[in-house]
Amino acid sequence: MDNADSGEQPAKNRVIADMFNRMADILEFQGEGPFKVNAYRKAARVIKDLQENIESLGQANQLKSIPGVGAGLAKKIDEFLRTERMSKYEEIVQSVPTGLIDLLGIHNLGPKTLALAHERLGIQDLNGLKRAIDDGRLANLPGMGEKKAENILKGIELREKGAGRIPLGQALALVEDMIHRLRKLPSVGRIYPAGSIRRMQETVGDIDILIETEEGETIVKAFTSLPQVTRVLSSGKTKGSVLVEGDIQIDVRAIDRDSYGSALQYFTGSQAHNIRLRGIAKQKGMKISEYGIFRREEKIGGGTEEEIYEALGMPWIPPELREDRGEVEAALEGNLPELVDLVDINGDLHVHTRWSDGEATIDEMAQKAITLGYSFIAICDHSRSAAYAGGLTHERLEEQLDEIHALNEGMENFRILTGSEVDIRSDGSLDFPDELLSRLDIVIAAIHSGFKQNVTQRLIAAAQNPLVTIIAHPTGRLINQREGYDVDLERVMQACSDTGTAMEINACGERLDLNDIHTRHAKEAGIRLAIGTDAHHSEDLASMRLGIGVARRGWLEKKHVMNCRTTEELLKMKTKGTDFKYGDS
DNA sequence: GCCGTTTTCGGCCCGACTGTTTTCAGTCG
Numbered sequence: 001m002d003n004a005d006s007g008e009q010p011a012k013n014r015v016i017a018d019m020f021n022r023m024a025d026i027l028e029f030q031g032e033g034p035f036k037v038n039a040y041r042k043a044a045r046v047i048k049d050l051q052e053n054i055e056s057l058g059q060a061n062q063l064k065s066i067p068g069v070g071a072g073l074a075k076k077i078d079e080f081l082r083t084e085r086m087s088k089y090e091e092i093v094q095s096v097p098t099g100l101i102d103l104l105g106i107h108n109l110g111p112k113t114l115a116l117a118h119e120r121l122g123i124q125d126l127n128g129l130k131r132a133i134d135d136g137r138l139a140n141l142p143g144m145g146e147k148k149a150e151n152i153l154k155g156i157e158l159r160e161k162g163a164g165r166i167p168l169g170q171a172l173a174l175v176e177d178m179i180h181r182l183r184k185l186p187s188v189g190r191i192y193p194a195g196s197i198r199r200m201q202e203t204v205g206d207i208d209i210l211i212e213t214e215e216g217e218t219i220v221k222a223f224t225s226l227p228q229v230t231r232v233l234s235s236g237k238t239k240g241s242v243l244v245e246g247d248i249q250i251d252v253r254a255i256d257r258d259s260y261g262s263a264l265q266y267f268t269g270s271q272a273h274n275i276r277l278r279g280i281a282k283q284k285g286m287k288i289s290e291y292g293i294f295r296r297e298e299k300i301g302g303g304t305e306e307e308i309y310e311a312l313g314m315p316w317i318p319p320e321l322r323e324d325r326g327e328v329e330a331a332l333e334g335n336l337p338e339l340v341d342l343v344d345i346n347g348d349l350h351v352h353t354r355w356s357d358g359e360a361t362i363d364e365m366a367q368k369a370i371t372l373g374y375s376f377i378a379i380c381d382h383s384r385s386a387a388y389a390g391g392l393t394h395e396r397l398e399e400q401l402d403e404i405h406a407l408n409e410g411m412e413n414f415r416i417l418t419g420s421e422v423d424i425r426s427d428g429s430l431d432f433p434d435e436l437l438s439r440l441d442i443v444i445a446a447i448h449s450g451f452k453q454n455v456t457q458r459l460i461a462a463a464q465n466p467l468v469t470i471i472a473h474p475t476g477r478l479i480n481q482r483e484g485y486d487v488d489l490e491r492v493m494q495a496c497s498d499t500g501t502a503m504e505i506n507a508c509g510e511r512l513d514l515n516d517i518h519t520r521h522a523k524e525a526g527i528r529l530a531i532g533t534d535a536h537h538s539e540d541l542a543s544m545r546l547g548i549g550v551a552r553r554g555w556l557e558k559k560h561v562m563n564c565r566t567t568e569e570l571l572k573m574k575t576k577g578t579d580f581k582y583g584d585s
Numbered sequence: 586g587c588c589g590t591t592t593t594c595g596g597c598c599c600g601a602c603t604g605t606t607t608t609c610a611g612t613c614g
Binding site: 037070145279 | 586587588590591596597598599600601602603604605606610611612613614
């Protein structure tokens with residue numbers, strides 16, 4: 001199950017979404033029509049993305065207000081919320097062998113083929129499938145053949161290798177290197193990554209690069225011959241597909257000038273967003289494809305993305321919003337947010353140095369920040385409980401403060417803010433006394449141990465401390481590595497909202513915590529957000545752009561983000577609750 | 586199964602590619 005995209009939602013939302021997805025898979029396998037199957041999938045997606053706890057909606061009799069949930073699904077959800085069971089789900093799941101439906105995730109093996117293999121050959125699970133490929137029985141089925149069986153085998157191998165989604169930061173580095181090389185080729189015009197990478201999704205499956213060119217075949221050939229390529233999957237006139245180190249797939253598409261915008265729009269997705277746009281186009285008697293937007297047979301746009309959106313009567317929608325999470329409605333109503341941008345960022349609110357487990361000096365971090373155009377940086381080394389990270393003792397922190405004050409003496413138009421990433425101990429108390437914390441510019445409270453011990457209460461206690469500015473990485477998850485803390489995030493958000501405590505978007509590539517959906521939820525709860533790279537090296541300051549990606553996917557504007565304030569405004573915010581509202585500045 | 590300033594019934598995004606076929610089904614993005 002791929003939950004990496006959204007992190008931990010309210011538990012029941014996720015459970016119900018998973019159940020509906022499972023039901024969709026089984027119904028599809030059983031030959032149910034595509035529209036019913038899609039209805040289940042759509043409802044699952046919307047419920048997974050939902051801001052509210054579905055239990056609250058159920059209690060308020062509001063289930064049918066969820067887009068994609070009608071009378072039928074509402075009844076099933078309601079049954080589950082009341083009884084912890086869903087009779088239709090149980091009925092459907094019991095009608096197929098356990099293990100069979102999991103095979104649907106295999107590339108090149110769809111529901112029709114799986115049904116055929118199950119009925120004719122009695123395939124029940126992965127081992128049975130492998131045997132049927134080995135001894136040729138699968139290839140002998142009607143409509144099958146050697147090639148198809150071989151492709152399914154390749155799909156199995158890929159899955160067993162665990163070639164999964166890679167973190168956004170890694171994908172960005174890879175794609176930028178690629179684009180840098182491809183740009184040097186002759187007859188290359190516009191060149192952009194599309195797909196989830198352009199939407200700044202936290203993990204990326206395969207990478208799409210779109211090149212505007214009249215020389216498709218030459219470009220594709222040059223691409224598939226690059227030194228990084230470990231295997232060429234396909235190479236044609238308009239599309240080349242390769243694997244690079246780590247079995248990461250990169251596709252290049254050569255596009256005509258007149259279709260570049262529609263191709264970029266199409267391949268950027270998301271699929272759900274595109275389906276919405278096509279539905280609207282259809283209502284207006286138009287048609288959208290990767291080649292353009294058409295009224296009857298006449299092409300009315302496609303050179304740029306703006307032409308597509310304009311033809312549909314809406315402004316261009318930033319890629320980070322294209323998830324069908326309300327952006328189409330907002331665009332039609334003229335209510336799109338003015339998203340925060342990297343150029344709005346005045347500084348970094350969470351960095352480490354050699355004083356604890358970082359690798360650079362305070363001055364090196366500051367100098368790097370200055371080259372990024374920042375006007376401040378907050379030094380937040382670990383506190384003493386984080387012994388594994390060389391956490392500072394009371395005395396060491398005092399010494400560090402002296403060094404920062406001295407460095408600030410020599411700075412013009414730049415301020416090194418004093419701070420600490422202070423541990424929240426297992427009893428909910430902080431690692432430094434209030435007297436010391438009160439002398440810092442920024443106090444970030446964080447949990448680094450006891451992930452299952454009263455986490456919710458401890459985070460709430462930290463938020464209630466008037467000296468705590470920011471709650472660091474509030475869920476504690478590590479992408480593809482570790483589930484988050486055992487935490488009731490809704491209650492923590494309530495506490496942050498009540499006390500004027502900010503929540504962090506930790507921009508470190510393996511965290512991105514809060515994630516996009518939590519971020520949007522926090523914004524709507526009136527909570528201020530702080531982006532911190534958690535940098536341990538001066539190079540790490542660059543991951544601010546990942547944090548900006550999360551912020552934009554969370555619909556944040558400049559006013560929601562502490563990093564967009566001036567140094568003076570930030571220092572005033574030390575006293576919580578006084579200038580808390582977004583409007584003030 | 587959902588949904589409605591073209592519909593309470595009849596729609597529901599669109600095209601490419603592959604491999605199997607001899608006109609098309611299945612899968613993918």
